[in-house]
Amino acid sequence: MKSKYIYLILSPLIIIIAVFAVSALPEKEPEAPLEGKSDLAVKVEYAKLETLHNTIEVTGKLKAKDRYEIYAEVEGRLLSSAKKFREGNYYKKGQVILQIDKQERYMTLLADKSNFMTDLTAILPDLKEDFSESYPTWNQYLKEFDIHQPLKELPTPKTEKEKYFIAGNGIYSSYYTIKSSEEKLSKYTIYAPFNGVISKSNVEAGTAVRAGEELGEMVSLSSYELEVTAPLKDIEHFKKGSKVNLYSSELETEWSGTVIRIGSTLDANSQSVKVYIQTSGKDLKEGMFLTAKVNSTSFEDAIQIPRKLIFDENQVFIVENNKLKIQKIEVLESFRSEAIVKGVPANSAVLMTNIKNPYEGMKVQVMK
Structure with a gap:
């Protein structure tokens, strides 16, 4: 009972001491606003007018140009050879590939x-x-x-x-x-028709083969053919004998190719035409995917910018005196995420930052 009265007396006393302690602390002065803090920092690129080309890219699968399917024309027991008939084995032209007991x-x-x-x-x-x-x-x-x-x-x-x-x-x-x-x-001895490797093997030494039986397949490593599908609107840029650049997304190497054939039929579903490109070089393998790059029309006094920066179909922002200014442009070509445009003054600062709700006259700060 006595302790209860002591608690009632001390509680108000503690509260009074706390109030005096807080009031005795020094007041924090408000921070002064930073000069220019309201200006939005943006990135720009200075327009360098040049002649640009739209690059058309089409992807296809690489195949060996020279392919030799090996069939038995006679029957008999397959003999063992110095080099076993296995996938990946290399043979020179004229070298014995297989022998049947004769x-x-x-x-x-x-x-x-x-x-x-x-x-x-x-x-x-x-x-x-x-x-x-x-x-x-x-x-x-x-x-x-x-x-x-x-x-x-x-x-x-x-x-x-x-x-x-x-x-x-x-x-x-x-x-x-x-x-x-x-x-x-x-016919009992089969020779390599060219320099190449075995891409498929169906038989082993000692087995009996029949006339007409497929024994395997051989492909040449000296020349390959790339079959790509080009959109109908871009087929005019693929001409027989023209050179194209080839690259793989898996390798950093690039190769050169030549258009050797253009399909005469149109795929009604995809509205595309097949194009065949011949190529050769180190690190190429049958079955790998390659992308062919072809330059289309030339555009003079143009620049290339991200498509997302274009608004109202023909306008972009440039920065003058740290303020946004609307610049009318002409879109010459659009592809993927980029666009080739004309109408931007040389050396003008083209806005490269995607701003929310921008407007002409908006103050910005160019990032260095």
Whole structure:
């Protein structure tokens, strides 16, 4: 009970002391307004009039210009080669890519050549007696005959009677049968048609292949073709033989290309035309995406500014004496986020800051 009375007496006393302490503190003087604090700081760019070009950009997928699909024209067992037939392996032109076992076919060919040699030997006596003028030629042909070498062309008959005699003894028939077998035997070995790499492999050594079976694919690394789709309104800037610049968003390298073909049909849905560009160079790979850049019309005494700074379709702000001023312009070309315009006085300070609710005469402070 006694403590309750003490609390009631001390509480008012504490409040009175606190009031005197606060009133004794020095009063804070109000801050003086900074000179020019109301002026908005803005960025400008000084107009440098020059000849500009609108750049048209189209993107496409890179493909090897030379492509060789490898098919088996004969059947047999695939032999192992010095360089395994695998994707990414490089072959020089003329180098053996694949070999199919041809031993049985080769032995049959040797037997046919041996029989042909026998047939030639059998007609020599008649040739010597009835066609004495041609006998030395045929005799020399037989002496040079080698069953391990491709057949040489037969001697030309000097008379119709000699031709009928040769044909009647089956010489021509045997000759062309052997030539056909020699041609077929060459199909058992597949050579690289150009310098390139294997882009697809479907077989392995030891497997049996059938005639007509796809074995793989080879592509050249020396030349590529880029297929792009150009809008109909820009197709006039793509001309056969014209040069274009190519770049990749993944690499910092640029390449040069040449327009080699322009499609003759229009895609009704996209209103675009296909354009084919040939290129070559280091770091190019089939399947990568490239962007082609083509310069269109030239614009003199123009500048390029962000489109967002243009208002009322043909006006921008410039800064004169730290005040905004409306400048009428002519928009020559618009693309993506930029625009090429004309009508800005040379060296004038073009406003580059996007201001909320700007107006002519508004005070601003140019940032240095």
